Amino acid sequence: MSLPHPTTEQITLANVLGALGDPTRLAIIAQLARDEATPMRCGQFWDLGSKTNISYHLAKLREAGVVRTETVGTSRLISLRREDLDKLFPGLLDSIIASAADLPLAAVVLED
Amino acid sequence: MSLPHPTTEQITLANVLGALGDPTRLAIIAQLARDEATPMRCGQFWDLGSKTNISYHLAKLREAGVVRTETVGTSRLISLRREDLDKLFPGLLDSIIASAADLPLAAVVLED
DNA sequence: TCAATAGTTCAATAACCTTTGAACTAAGGA
DNA sequence: TCCTTAGTTCAAAGGTTATTGAACTATTGA
Numbered sequence: 001m002s003l004p005h006p007t008t009e010q011i012t013l014a015n016v017l018g019a020l021g022d023p024t025r026l027a028i029i030a031q032l033a034r035d036e037a038t039p040m041r042c043g044q045f046w047d048l049g050s051k052t053n054i055s056y057h058l059a060k061l062r063e064a065g066v067v068r069t070e071t072v073g074t075s076r077l078i079s080l081r082r083e084d085l086d087k088l089f090p091g092l093l094d095s096i097i098a099s100a101a102d103l104p105l106a107a108v109v110l111e112d
Numbered sequence: 113m114s115l116p117h118p119t120t121e122q123i124t125l126a127n128v129l130g131a132l133g134d135p136t137r138l139a140i141i142a143q144l145a146r147d148e149a150t151p152m153r154c155g156q157f158w159d160l161g162s163k164t165n166i167s168y169h170l171a172k173l174r175e176a177g178v179v180r181t182e183t184v185g186t187s188r189l190i191s192l193r194r195e196d197l198d199k200l201f202p203g204l205l206d207s208i209i210a211s212a213a214d215l216p217l218a219a220v221v222l223e224d
Numbered sequence: 225t226c227a228a229t230a231g232t233t234c235a236a237t238a239a240c241c242t243t244t245g246a247a248c249t250a251a252g253g254a
Numbered sequence: 255t256c257c258t259t260a261g262t263t264c265a266a267a268g269g270t271t272a273t274t275g276a277a278c279t280a281t282t283g284a
Contacts, residue, residue: 014134017130017133020129020133021128021132026126043260051262052243056243073252074259075251075259075260075261089211091206094203095204096201153231155231162275167231185281
């Protein structure tokens, strides 16, 4: 069960922006940004779409270098690649997170 | 010959990021950013692709609200929607432009 | 008026994206 | 060992994107 990640040098601006150009994936990173110190499990995003669908979107984010996915037991722990992104594209992640926090879909995970 | 632009309120983060998630379009905005006070003509981007192709990419940027296109005689004058974008997504455009300036494709227009 | 210039629109094609359910794998607990 | 939990992978369908050349429109200058 391999989870391929791009190296820092393999991350491109076009790929990162392309990956974030989707409401579901913006909602995912908005959630991750709420507490960056604590990685989240896949299951915590199931309000945003089906199990399969979330798996697909998380793979997109991982392949673009936006998130890192670690395997822990039967779970995956997902976190922002904050250091890599800040180094490559200073200020980008912060400005996106600030704007994404207000998005309607970002509220879905918090509801209940 | 209508050139529809979204209003400020119609511009979404996902659409803007999606529009910028492409090397050709990043190169276009990198060029526009080199001298924001001076709008550019379509023809100045023909090094980046065919006439038809550039027309397509410029339409994408316009529809996402990233650029404004004005008709002047038989030309189009294209400029960044700096004020709208800065108001909606503070810091976003600057961080993207700073990173896009170093991109290989951005150099193509300057060559000769 | 006629031709050149600047750019758009159309149709076609190939490639990629999104979404789904069903089948799969791998770890942990009873 | 067997079942449950957590998530991935597969195949299929339908939609969108990117690219091209040919045909088109609109403005300008001769």
